[in-house]
Amino acid sequence: MTKTPxxxxxxxxxxxxxxxxxxNLLDVLRRVVGDLSPKYGCGQGxxxxxxxxxxxxxxxxxxxxxxxxxGHSLETLNGLATGANLHPLQRTFMESFAAQCGxxxxxxxxxxxxxxxxxxxxxxxxxxxxxxxxxxxxxxYEPIIDAILQAAxxxxxxxxx
Amino acid sequence: xxxxxxxxxxxxxxxxxxxDTAIMGGGTLLMGALNYGRQNIxxxxxxxxxxxxxxxxxxxxxTIGAGVTMSEVIRSRDLVFxxxxxQSVGGPAIRNMATLGGNLFxxxxxxxxxxxxxxxxxxxxxxxxSEQDLEGFLASRGNRRDLxxxxxxxxxxxxxxxxxxxxxxxxxGRSVLSIAARLPTSAxxxxxxxxxxxxMGTTPLRAKAVESALxxxxxxxxxxxxALAAVSKEFQPPDDSLAxxxxxxxxxxxxxxxxxxxxxxx
Ligand SMILES: Cc1cc2nc3c(=O)[nH]c(=O)nc-3n(C[C@H](O)[C@H](O)[C@H](O)COP(=O)(O)OP(=O)(O)OC[C@H]3O[C@@H](n4cnc5c(N)ncnc54)[C@H](O)[C@@H]3O)c2cc1C
Ligand code: FES
Ligand code: FES
Numbered sequence: 001m002t003k004t005p006x007x008x009x010x011x012x013x014x015x016x017x018x019x020x021x022x023x024n025l026l027d028v029l030r031r032v033v034g035d036l037s038p039k040y041g042c043g044q045g046x047x048x049x050x051x052x053x054x055x056x057x058x059x060x061x062x063x064x065x066x067x068x069x070x071g072h073s074l075e076t077l078n079g080l081a082t083g084a085n086l087h088p089l090q091r092t093f094m095e096s097f098a099a100q101c102g103x104x105x106x107x108x109x110x111x112x113x114x115x116x117x118x119x120x121x122x123x124x125x126x127x128x129x130x131x132x133x134x135x136x137x138x139x140x141y142e143p144i145i146d147a148i149l150q151a152a153x154x155x156x157x158x159x160x161x
Numbered sequence: 162x163x164x165x166x167x168x169x170x171x172x173x174x175x176x177x178x179x180x181d182t183a184i185m186g187g188g189t190l191l192m193g194a195l196n197y198g199r200q201n202i203x204x205x206x207x208x209x210x211x212x213x214x215x216x217x218x219x220x221x222x223x224t225i226g227a228g229v230t231m232s233e234v235i236r237s238r239d240l241v242f243x244x245x246x247x248q249s250v251g252g253p254a255i256r257n258m259a260t261l262g263g264n265l266f267x268x269x270x271x272x273x274x275x276x277x278x279x280x281x282x283x284x285x286x287x288x289x290x291s292e293q294d295l296e297g298f299l300a301s302r303g304n305r306r307d308l309x310x311x312x313x314x315x316x317x318x319x320x321x322x323x324x325x326x327x328x329x330x331x332x333x334g335r336s337v338l339s340i341a342a343r344l345p346t347s348a349x350x351x352x353x354x355x356x357x358x359x360x361m362g363t364t365p366l367r368a369k370a371v372e373s374a375l376x377x378x379x380x381x382x383x384x385x386x387x388a389l390a391a392v393s394k395e396f397q398p399p400d401d402s403l404a405x406x407x408x409x410x411x412x413x414x415x416x417x418x419x420x421x422x423x424x425x426x427x
Contacts, residue, residue: 004165022163022205024192044193051254057232058254063192065185067165068207111253132332133252 008069010035011079019066026050026061029076037077037106041135048134051107052076058114060133077106080113088151089113096147100138107134112148120156124149163195164204171210174308175288178206184308186263187230189255190271212310213262216240224286224313227262231274234261242322246277246341249326252333262309265295266302269399270336270360275299277324279357279365280341281314299364317343325420326359327412329403336360337404338413340420344380351375351384356417361396361409370395371417385421389414 003018010033017032024043029035029052041047043062050062053075080087089109092098099105108131115122115130122130127148128141136144165185168174178184182204183191194200213228216237223239234240234247235256250259250273264274265285275283275295283295288308295312324341328334339359345352354375356368370391378384398409418424 002162002164020163021165022195022202024196043196045189045251045255048252048254054257057257059257060189060254062196063188063258065165065188065192065205065207067167068185068188114253129332130253133254 004067006067006070008071009073011075021067023066024062025052025059025064025066025069025074028066029061029074035076035078038110039103039106041103041107045133046135047104047107048111048131049104049107051110051134053110053114056114056117058111058133075110075113077109080109087113088154089116089148092147092151092154093144096143096150098139098143098147104134104136104138108136108144112151115148116152116155120152122149122152163202165207166204167207167209169209171208171212171288171308171310174206174208178204178306180306182206182306184208184262186228186260187258188263189251189259190263190267206308208308215311218316219313221316222313223316224311225261226311227260227265227309229261231256231259234274242317243274243277246274246324249273249324249339255333261312265298265309265312269363270338270401270403272365273326273336273339273359276339276357276359276365277322277341278312278314279367280324280343280355281317281322282343282355283312283314285309286311286313296367299366302364315343318345321345323420323423325416327416335403338398338409338416340416342420344375344421346380349379350377351380352377356388358396358413360403361398361413363399366396368392368395375421380421382422385418388421389418392417 006019007016019028038052038061039049041049045060045063051058052061055073089112111131111134127145183202185205185207213226215226216239217224218239231247231250235244279295285293285298288310322343326339327337336359341357343355354372356371359365371388374387374391392413393410398406400406
């Protein structure tokens with residue numbers, strides 16, 4: 001089968017792969033690149049666990065044509081921690097019990113990261129809106145919202161690790 | 162096996178595909194269908210021509226490229242009147258991907274943005290330069306396999322344009338129904354209005370009986386009575402998991418009244 005060469009940056013690193021025609025970005029990240037942090041939930045845009053950032057904006061990788069990513073800058077949950085130092089969102093998710101089974105967590109955190117990059121001091125409503133495309137079947141959402149608001153506080157006050 | 166053809170010039174796309182070819186907008190519907198093997202597609206056509214992203218103000222009308230996403234509508238200073246409509250589509254990630262072009266083809270109950278374009282006398286422009294009014298386009302949607310390059314709409318005067326979407330979950334619910342209206346007034350009376358509904362048929366539809374009942378009426382509780390009576394008989398809405406057709410007909414006058422009188426409640 002003919003493959004198409006594709007180059008992008010993934011979490012700051014130049015990445016070059018060959019992809020099948022029509023492949024979606026989630027499959028390419030997981031199966032070709034080996035970044036298993038974005039998850040497969042529904043494959044049709046409803047769950048949000050495959051959310052990645054494309055040039056800083058959240059996109060659903062299961063619905064993104066991989067070939068359209070040429071030259072773009074991608075971020076996944078894998079790129080958040082610096083060595084053993086977790087990103088404030090990862091830490092507040094743990095501290096607030098915002099992850100139970102954890103399946104929604106990669107998408108939740110990436111959606112939240114995009115929000116906080118644009119709006120460091122969001123209201124609760126703005127947090128809810130930012131994760132409105134992400135489904136969680138375990139937590140009832142409240143701990144997730146609290147974790148994002150707490151991360152915002154910590155990021156504003158400069159607590160990094 | 163699927164091949165992807167990327168065109169840098171939209172004009173070259175016209176006639177470049179058959180029934181096994183799909184044009185890629187943002188992919189929010191198409192990629193889901195491909196992931197589930199629901200489409201007999203062997204070729205995807207991608208267009209990177211900047212014309213697909215253009216927003217051009219031309220006097221009393223404004224042209225919006227078919228590749229413009231809902232997030233780009235929200236950010237555009239020229240499309241402030243359409244920002245609440247774009248904001249009502251999906252969640253943030255969907256809005257970053259979902260295009261105007263794809264919205265024209267979205268099956269009910271989707272197509273909220275198209276409802277607004279319909280109330281604004283939308284005109285669809287194809288890659289070969291030909292044009293079609295949006296109502297005609299929707300009536301024959303799918304028959305013509307051609308790239309839509311843009312849609313132009315009439316620019317509403319201040320406070321002339323209204324939009325509401327009725328959902329069961331917020332934010333990011335699918336439409337129980339959506340309504341858009343352009344209500345020009347002359348000497349205190351509504352003059353030549355447009356009213357369009359989403360999720361009340363297989364495509365977004367103009368409410369012609371409502372429009373004629375409103376034409377020449379005062380925009381107050383008495384003036385709109387005939388329009389409210391007309392709306393329940395205007396459509397044969399579908400049953401789906403959100404609402405029955407009967408329910409949609411029952412609530413249509415309630416939400417039409419709220420939209421017309423600028424009342425609160427969804
Ligand atoms: C979770 C979820 C929530 C959603 N919520 C909403 C909502 O609230 N409201 C709503 O209206 N929709 C909603 N949608 C549906 C969809 O996201 C939007 O309608 C969107 O605008 C479709 O655009 P797209 O660019 O992604 O289309 P695509 O998936 O790229 O294309 C859809 C169809 O249109 C054709 N097409 C695309 N562009 C062109 C063109 N320029 N010329 C000719 N043909 C073209 C494609 O070939 C395909 O057949 C939702 C979808 C999901 C998955
Ligand atoms: S796997 Fe992409 S939205 Fe569910
Ligand atoms: S923690 Fe299990 S789905 Fe969210």
